[in-house]
Amino acid sequence: MAAVRMERNSWTPELAELRAIEVGLEMAREEGIVPVLVELDCHNAILKLQRQESSRLEIGVRVREIQDQANQLGSVEWWFGRREGNRATHAMAHVRCDWETHEKWAERPPIFLLDLLSNEALAH
Template sequence: MKQRRSSGLEVVQWKPPRVGFSKLNIDAAVLGPMGCRLGVIIRDHNGSMERAGVQQTRERWEAGIAEAKAMEFGLRTAVQMGLANIIVESDCMVLVSMLKSKSLPLNYLGNVGRSVLSLVSCFNAVEFSFVKRDGNRAAHCLAHLLPLTYSTRMWVGMVPDIVSDVVLTDCYLVTNNE
């Protein structure tokens, strides 16, 4: 869903998936010597929280690889949940384009991309979609969540307080712009 700011700039906000689909938003934070953090959030067509997760790793991947790892983490989570139809949104246009075209380079990013595409067979339908950062704020907040702990944290039906405001705002904006 798009709105215009008074300055004329386009504002992009999170949009729920159509009925019968869940939406997986992913993002990654590259933290230099501290490694990378992967954030995922899965919501239904009403915007209701299904699952959210954060994975902190000591790996020092470049941004594109970290985004692909976040997508792999999110799709594995969706498989564990038994979801059948999913829309995967990322603010990494290069990754989304690569996966949609199935044109994978012969490097580590391509290997992670192949792993992501192998998970597609676990679903009835998967769609990859690019979204600007404003439409991916919840996953972005999860990827930047503190404290720093080298672990995987999951929330079912809820998110940490710092992210709940973003999720509520997304739902409010969707409801009031329909």
């Protein structure tokens, strides 16, 4: 499953990644998708999720909320993937969509991603 959504917020890259995880886990719950593999290129976010760090800062609160979502789903793994190794995600981040909607794809990716996904699968 993949999704693209524009939000009108000014976040640090780490907070933006954590917000994307929240949205992704929510979508997985709605679609009944388990197990879930979350792959990020933000190493700090992955470390915080794996260590189950918590604090009163916004990042700590988001990490706790994500961990609660993950526990409710039952089977969630956190993986670190280097940015240069995930061209499909990079391409999706640059998809234009209007500010009021989002796009999501379950099972069948949009045509423009098929080649990228095939090449990435072969590379792994």
